[in-house]
Amino acid sequence: MxxxxxxxxxxxxxxxxxxxxxxxxxxxxxxxxxxxxxxxxxxxxxxxxxxxxxxxxxxxxxxxxxxxxxxxxxxxxxxxxxxxxxVNSTKNKPVRLIPILNLQKDVDKLIKTENNCVLIGQDIYHYLIELNIYLNSLCTKECPICDEYCKQILCCTRGADFQELPIGVLKNVFDQVSFFVPKRINLLGGDVFKYTDIDKLSDLFQNYKGSIYLYFNYKNYQIHNLLTYINVEIIINFPVDNILLEKVFSSVCMSNTTFHFVIEDEDQYNQSKMIIKNFLIEKYILNPIFNNNIEFFSENVFLKKEDIFSNVISMREIFRNQKMNANNFGTLYILPDGEVKANMNTLPLGDIKSDSLLNLIHKEMIENTAWRSIRNISPCNKCLYQWLCPPLSNYEFVIDQPNLCDIKF
Ligand code: SF4
Ligand code: SF4
Missing domain, CATH: 3.90.930 (Outer Surface Protein A; domain 3)
Known part of the structure; x- marks a missing residue:
């Protein structure tokens, strides 16, 4: 220069x-x-x-x-x-357009102008990407922190009262998703194999064009016809019953099965790696679970500056982070009593027995219990990496801390 x-x-x-x-x-x-x-x-x-x-x-x-x-x-x-x-060799002052985020259909703008009716009929059903349906709350196993798992990861959960989603209600849901197709439907329990009408489920799937996944704990595994034609997601938590686990591995079809390890500490992490190696598991996910194990979390889950910058973040992702939560957006949870939530940690939006999916999507777009929860509170709103940082996850909800990172101000 x-x-x-x-x-x-x-x-x-x-x-x-x-x-x-x-x-x-x-x-x-x-x-x-x-x-x-x-x-x-x-x-x-x-x-x-x-x-x-x-x-x-x-x-x-x-x-x-x-x-x-x-x-x-x-x-x-x-x-x-x-x-x-x-300057001397440039005839006119140059011009360059700077990217700014200005959405014509910004939901907050529409709500402020009381124009939220514009959202209705604007194909909002396309927003539904994933539907998690808890078929029942019945399970005879006694995992010690059963009610914690489902608040952090997609996992079965037992209820104090026996609840079951009636097959008629489920049929109505599948009728709706045959018109607008969320990419993925996850079926969970309790123990899904104890769902009264489990043998009638295959009839419901006929007109649905997306993918169906069945989640259950390995301790509840049973041989069932369903497992031969849908995706199988098996949850493994600790301590592991090795004899039972071996039986599961010798029976399941590995090609359509993914194993989800639920990990609370280093030892469980090492055991998971050993199981993966010994049973030649190819498809697996390691899920850390918060159970007041803050040291394990701060070492293995909390973000460090190098984590934030480890991948290239596009302008599109940065703008997306300013408007929506990519972890939550497009997902609804239907519970065995019919309650519908946008996240397992948030208040219900309605009841699937009386509300259509379209109404529930619209309600979430307006009320924003989870889909548009962004890093706009302290300390993230004072942080230079506010919009580069991954969206808020269930861990922030459960730990009740918006910044799971080691960034000092
Ligand atoms: S198997 Fe699942 S539903 Fe049953 S107690 Fe364990 S975590 Fe809860
Ligand atoms: S303070 Fe918030 S935005 Fe900043 S790095 Fe930590 S979690 Fe991310």
Whole structure:
């Protein structure tokens, strides 16, 4: 860079955030980033978003004499994050459009303008991606933290009272999803094999074009015709009954089965790895479970800065994080008593016996119990990585802490 006046601008794939005297420049194409707390650097970048500047601002000779500005701009240029153009050899001031999020159908805007009826009839049924149906609450096993699992991961759960979703209600649900097809329906219990009408389920599946998954604990495993044509999801928690587990492995069809290990500590993690190795399991998921094991969680689950930057985050994902929760969006839970929730940790939206799925989707879009819960509260709203960070998960709900990370302010 020679000592002359330049027009300076960032490339349009650069994401910028400024919080509390610190600035982040993030390249949404290759994941590289710069941070600065130098006020004159922040001023320089801030000028780019001034409406009158239209993405380019003057980088004067005077500015460049400041070694910290000079180094900062050189870093930007060397990393392909921005451009300079010689003012004297540029006829007109250059212009570059800066990406900003401005949704015409922003739900919050529509609610504020009392225009939420616009949402109705706008194909909102497409928003339903996944339906989790708890068929019954009956289970004779006694896993010690049974009611904790389902609040954190997709898992069976036992109820104090015996509840069962009547087959007629289930038929009505499957009639609805034959018109608008969520990609995935997960069936769970209690013990699904104790569902009174389990043998009638296959008739309901005839007109549904998505995929069906059956979840159950390995301790409840039974040979059943259903397991031959739908996806099987077997939950393994600790302590493991090795004899029972061996029987399950010798009987299930491994090609359509995924094993979900429920892990509370290092020892259970090591045991899971051993089981996976010994039984040549190819499809498995390791699920940490919070049970006041905060040390295990802070070491293995809490985010570190390098985790946030370990993958490239696209501009689309950054904008998405500002408007919706990708972990929750599009999922509904139907409980054995008919209650419907958008998340197992939130209040019910309605009752499947009296509400249509379409009404429930609409209700969630307006009431936002879970689908649009974003990182907009403290301390995340003061954090430079607010919109790069993965969406809130069930762990934040259960631990009752919005920031499961080691970022210090
Ligand atoms: S098998 Fe599932 S439903 Fe039964 S007690 Fe264990 S976690 Fe609860
Ligand atoms: S404070 Fe919130 S946004 Fe920032 S890194 Fe931690 S969890 Fe992510």
């Amino acid at each position: 020679e000592n002359k006046d330049y027009w300076f601008g960032l490339r349009s794939y650069m994401y910028v955030d400024i919080k509390d005297g610190n600035m982040l420049l993030y390249n949404t194409i290759n994941g590289e980033y710069l941070e600065t707390a130098y006020v004159k650097n922040i001023e320089l970048i801030s000028q780019l978003s001034d409406f009158n500047n239209l993405g380019f601002t003057l980088l004067s000779r005077e500015n460049q004499k400041d070694i910290r500005i000079h180094e900062f701009v050189m870093n930007i240029l060397n990393n392909g994050m921005g451009d300079i153009l010689d």
